[in-house]
Amino acid sequence: xxxxxxxxxxxxxxxxxxxxxxxxxxxxxxxxxxxxxxxxxxxxxxxxxxxxxxxxxxxxxxxxxxxxxxxxxxxxxxxxxxxxxxxxxxxxxxxxxxxxxxxxxxxxxxxxxxxxxxxxxxxxxxxxxxxxxxxxxxxxxxxxxxxxxxxxxxxxxxxxxxxxxxxxxxxxxx
Amino acid sequence: xxxxxxxxxxxxxxxxxxxxxxxxxxxxxxxxxxxxxxxxxxxxxxxxxxxxxxxxxxxxxxxxxxxxxxxxxxxxxxxxxxxxxxxxxxxxxxxxxxxxxxxxxxxxxxxxxxxxxxxxxxxxxxxxxxxxxxxxxxxxxxxxxxxxxxxxxxxxxxxxxxxxxxxxxxxxxxxxxxxxxxxx
Amino acid sequence: xxxxxxxxxxxxxxxxxxxxxxxxxxxxxxxxxxxxxxxxxxxxxxxxxxxxxxxxxxxxxxxxxxxxxxxxxxxxxxxxxxxxxxxxxxxxxxxxxxxxxxxxxxxxxxxxxxxxxxxxxxxxxxxxxxxxxxxxxxxxxxxxxxxxxxxxxxxxxxxxxxxxxxxxxxxxxxxxxxxxxxxxxxxxxxxxxxxxxxxxxxxxxxxxxxxxxxxxxxxxxxxxxxxxxxxxxxxxxxxxxxxxxxxxxxxxxxxxxxxxxxxxxxxxxxxxxxxxxxxxxxxxxxxxxxxxxxxxxxxxxxxxxxxxxxxxxxxxxxxxxxxxxxxxxxxxxxxxxxxxxxxxxxxxxxxxxxxxxxxxxxxxxx
Numbered sequence: 099x100x101x102x103x104x105x106x107x108x109x110x111x112x113x114x115x116x117x118x119x120x121x122x123x124x125x126x127x128x129x130x131x132x133x134x135x136x137x138x139x140x141x142x143x144x145x146x147x148x149x150x151x152x153x154x155x156x157x158x159x160x161x162x163x164x165x166x167x168x169x170x171x172x173x174x175x176x177x178x179x180x181x182x183x184x185x186x187x188x189x190x191x192x193x194x195x196x197x198x199x200x201x202x203x204x205x206x207x208x209x210x211x212x213x214x215x216x217x218x219x220x221x222x223x224x225x226x227x228x229x230x231x232x233x234x235x236x237x238x239x240x241x242x243x244x245x246x247x248x249x250x251x252x253x254x255x256x257x258x259x260x261x262x263x264x265x266x267x268x269x270x271x272x
Numbered sequence: 273x274x275x276x277x278x279x280x281x282x283x284x285x286x287x288x289x290x291x292x293x294x295x296x297x298x299x300x301x302x303x304x305x306x307x308x309x310x311x312x313x314x315x316x317x318x319x320x321x322x323x324x325x326x327x328x329x330x331x332x333x334x335x336x337x338x339x340x341x342x343x344x345x346x347x348x349x350x351x352x353x354x355x356x357x358x359x360x361x362x363x364x365x366x367x368x369x370x371x372x373x374x375x376x377x378x379x380x381x382x383x384x385x386x387x388x389x390x391x392x393x394x395x396x397x398x399x400x401x402x403x404x405x406x407x408x409x410x411x412x413x414x415x416x417x418x419x420x421x422x423x424x425x426x427x428x429x430x431x432x433x434x435x436x437x438x439x440x441x442x443x444x445x446x447x448x449x450x451x452x453x454x455x456x
Numbered sequence: 457x458x459x460x461x462x463x464x465x466x467x468x469x470x471x472x473x474x475x476x477x478x479x480x481x482x483x484x485x486x487x488x489x490x491x492x493x494x495x496x497x498x499x500x501x502x503x504x505x506x507x508x509x510x511x512x513x514x515x516x517x518x519x520x521x522x523x524x525x526x527x528x529x530x531x532x533x534x535x536x537x538x539x540x541x542x543x544x545x546x547x548x549x550x551x552x553x554x555x556x557x558x559x560x561x562x563x564x565x566x567x568x569x570x571x572x573x574x575x576x577x578x579x580x581x582x583x584x585x586x587x588x589x590x591x592x593x594x595x596x597x598x599x600x601x602x603x604x605x606x607x608x609x610x611x612x613x614x615x616x617x618x619x620x621x622x623x624x625x626x627x628x629x630x631x632x633x634x635x636x637x638x639x640x641x642x643x644x645x646x647x648x649x650x651x652x653x654x655x656x657x658x659x660x661x662x663x664x665x666x667x668x669x670x671x672x673x674x675x676x677x678x679x680x681x682x683x684x685x686x687x688x689x690x691x692x693x694x695x696x697x698x699x700x701x702x703x704x705x706x707x708x709x710x711x712x713x714x715x716x717x718x719x720x721x722x723x724x725x726x727x728x729x730x731x732x733x734x735x736x737x738x739x740x741x742x743x744x745x746x747x748x749x750x751x752x753x754x755x756x757x758x759x760x761x762x763x764x765x766x767x768x769x770x771x772x773x774x775x776x777x778x779x780x781x782x783x784x785x786x787x788x789x790x791x792x793x794x795x796x797x798x799x800x801x802x803x804x805x806x807x808x809x810x811x812x813x814x815x816x817x818x819x820x821x822x
Binding site (some may be wrong): 297298299300301302303305306307309310313314315327329342344348352372374377378380381398399401409437446 | 465469472473492496497498503518568581601
């Protein structure tokens with residue numbers, strides 16, 4: 099079943115690469131302009147559950163990589179079909195300075211909190227998103243925390259380590 | 273019952289009332305909340321020690337901080353602690369409030385709780401068993417007898433330094449200082 | 457009437473866990489709700505990039521405090537898929553029995569939370585006592601009550617002690633014998649039905665659109681369960697049912713949870729009968745200080761007691777992970793479904809709906 103899907107995708111879209119690493123997984127790498135049309139095409143074939151939106155930071159290539167993982171809900175209540183075992187991973191690369199992309203809320207409605215979290219942790223701007231306010235963090239960071247050039251030990255030393263204890267403050271004042 | 277014990281209780285009935293009736297604030301701060309429901313239900317009954325959970329901090333006298341503290345939770349903890357009436361006691365569970373614990377290099381958790389609110393004692397374990405929390409409570413009774421559980425008095429006297437530590441972490445705070453120069 | 461903005465904040469008697477909701481109310485009806493997570497955020501995915509593959513196990517336990525066993529299982533499955541390790545036969549059966557015990561304990565914790573929030577202390581005390589009996593079994597097997605680090609890549613840490621399965625069967629009979637009392641006082645009581653019927657309705661089209669999994673979608677009639685769709689461990693060697701209900705409100709979700717718990721207890725008996733008596737329980741892995749895993753990426757999924765749990769893992773050939781991301785079931789339920797289900801309800805039902813959607817706060821923040 100995966101091989102037929104691979105032939106269909108290769109004939110309908112140009113400029114994409116399709117791998118099948120094992121029985122139930124398929125990896126589709128594409129350019130950033132055709133991500134939306136591939137997702138709409140796969141949703142019409144029955145893959146209507148967005149499982150994950152993730153991001154990789156390849157600092158050596160100076161690029162971010164956005165990852166969308168989709169799978170299928172059940173159509174028939176009584177028996178399980180082959181399409182429900184499989185998951186498809188759609189990947190694309192964007193540049194690391196002035197990183198921005200377009201939102202997919204119009205296709206999958208539950209992508210909203212995933213994109214908010216990627217915006218505050220990696221610094222990628224999603225155009226068309228209704229509310230891009232911080233989800234979990236409450237202070238501002240100079241470099242977004244999940245990038246590879248954010249040093250956690252130095253940050254802890256500068257912020258929490260420099261606050262003196264109460265005894266030291268009392269002796270320092272006197 | 274022998275004569276020395278009766279005289280010790282009658283000499284100081286205020287301390288006896290403080291010790292044997294802790295009311296715990298119902299606030300689940302961290303990981304350690306998984307051992308608090310066994311602590312207050314029927315198998316390891318905490319009510320035989322006088323401990324029951326209450327709904328608001330205005331009626332409470334013991335604050336259990338169960339595990340690690342993130343910067344967003346610390347604001348809620350300070351507000352809750354300042355609403356409790358005196359005398360009040362604080363007990364921290366685990367090793368994360370002492371020096372950061374397992375999350376020593378995380379950008380969102382604090383490394384030492386004693387710099388922001390006063391802590392009376394720590395209980396070891398990750399997470400402490402219900403029997404360990406009982407032993408910690410009996411140690412707190414001994415500290416109250418010896419007049420050493422004075423966290424709330426330290427907060428009142430050194431309030432300037434506690435507030436300076438909190439402002440160094442957060443910048444400008446949302447609420448005015450609790451104690452001013454006249455009513456310390 | 458005037459509009460007010462209230463905080464159903466972290467310190468509240470109807471809230472289990474450290475989570476906060478901002479409500480806009482008019483009188484007693486809610487107009488708009490917005491969730492406010494982040495009180496328990498530790499940055500796990502960044503911390504796991506700084507520790508080696510085996511050193512990550514104590515961290516991965518603490519993502520879901522109520523039920524840490526499925527987190528260990530999903531991380532082990534990810535490492536095994538990247539490194540190409542197989543689990544022996546007896547190890548698969550032991551993993552299944554261990555995960556089903558964790559599922560029963562987690563559902564009993566959910567029953568405590570619901571009964572405590574409604575103010576029904578009798579059933580809350582029963583549920584916590586039965587969960588403590590199961591935690592005694594865990595302590596005999598692994599040495600700790602809550603965070604047992606028992607699953608390792610390649611199998612489990614050690615075999616069952618002598619006579620363990622007989623004691624487990626006796627404990628489960630004691631729990632199962634009390635189920636008619638639970639039904640008469642709590643689940644099928646007329647007072648509880650009037651309190652929970654018709655509240656927090658999530659229809660099937662809304663659930664599919666908003667990405668709901670687990671009991672939220674089993675209460676609308678769909679049998680979506682990873683143990684049947686993509687079987688792992690020993691689930692394809694034993695036959696069991698997936699209980700569903702129709703209705704989509706809080707009462708149907710709670711009855712689906714109760715049926716799932718009873719089905720798990722029966723499944724443990726069947727697995728114990730079929731388990732082989734001799735055999736290895738783990739395959740050997742290289743020296744953990746020098747273990748490098750070849751480059752690649754993997755996506756694995758399993759079924760925890762709250763829904764579908766997924767893990768996306770990337771390795772670049774070193775001795776530490778390059779990128780790890782968990783897809784927890786409470787993420788969608790707490791941030792997208794909750795805001796929809798609370799519109800138009802009254803303030804006194806917020807805790808009711810939140811606990812029936814089975815949200816655990818540390819799973820959202822990680």
